[in-house]
Amino acid sequence: RLLLAGLACMAAGCAVVASSGDFDTAVIGRLANGVGAVLVTVIGTKMVADRFSGRILILAVALFGNGFAVGVATGQVSQVAMADAFGWRAVFWAAAIIAAIGFLCAAAYRPPGGVRATWRLRLSFGLSLRQSAAVSMAGLCITMHFGAFVIMVAMAPVFLAQQGLAPELAAALVGVNTWVAIIGMPLGGLVA
Numbered sequence: 015r016l017l018l019a020g021l022a023c024m025a026a027g028c029a030v031v032a033s034s035g036d037f038d039t040a041v042i043g044r045l046a047n048g049v050g051a052v053l054v055t056v057i058g059t060k061m062v063a064d065r066f067s068g069r070i071l072i073l074a075v076a077l078f079g080n081g082f083a084v085g086v087a088t089g090q091v092s093q094v095a096m097a098d099a100f101g102w103r104a105v106f107w108a109a110a111i112i113a114a115i116g117f118l119c120a121a122a123y124r125p126p127g128g129v130r131a132t133w134r135l136r137l138s139f140g141l142s143l144r145q146s147a148a149v150s151m152a153g154l155c156i157t158m159h160f161g162a163f164v165i166m167v168a169m170a171p172v173f174l175a176q177q178g179l180a181p182e183l184a185a186a187l188v189g190v191n192t193w194v195a196i197i198g199m200p201l202g203g204l205v206a
Contacts (some may be wrong), residue, residue, distance in 0.1 A: 017061065020053025021117035028110035032103045076200045083196045086167055090189035094182050167192065
């Protein structure tokens with residue numbers, strides 16, 4: 015249910031931005047989109063962790079995490095050209111449609127073997143100091159990874175364009191870097 019709520023927020027947020035007539039409405043749409051993205055990332059990772067175990071879990075989580083990078087890399091290659099050809103609103107409509115398709119796919123999904131999800135929320139704070147440190151270190155690592163990735167994706171194309179590259183070429187160059195990272199994530203998962 016939370017995954018579906020996240021996908022719905024992403025689709026609705028993109029649609030709000032695409033149809034917005036002012037900055038405040040666009041910000042509301044981006045906030046809804048961001049809340050949806052957080053829900054999809056956190057709940058999706060938990061769902062992957064529930065379905066895999068052992069050594070394959072690291073690879074499965076790395077592949078799931080690549081979904082974000084694949085989306086960003088695809089956007090870097092396509093969104094500038096799409097905005098030039100059809101206007102910036104088309105980029106948000108396309109993202110809304112993709113999120114809506116994701117919603118429909120997730121709504122149609124049934125767990126393997128008739129497994130039923132339990133909808134009870136349990137909070138447990140009985141972690142040992144070592145477990146707490148390990149979870150905190152993992153959280154810090156992924157935060158630094160995604161923070162650096164977002165800064166690179168957001169700033170590098172602008173920086174390269176200011177250095178004289180065409181915006182499409184600057185975005186494509188950063189996109190190549192992202193595709194290299196996409197290959198590196200599951201390889202890192204296998205090595206780990």
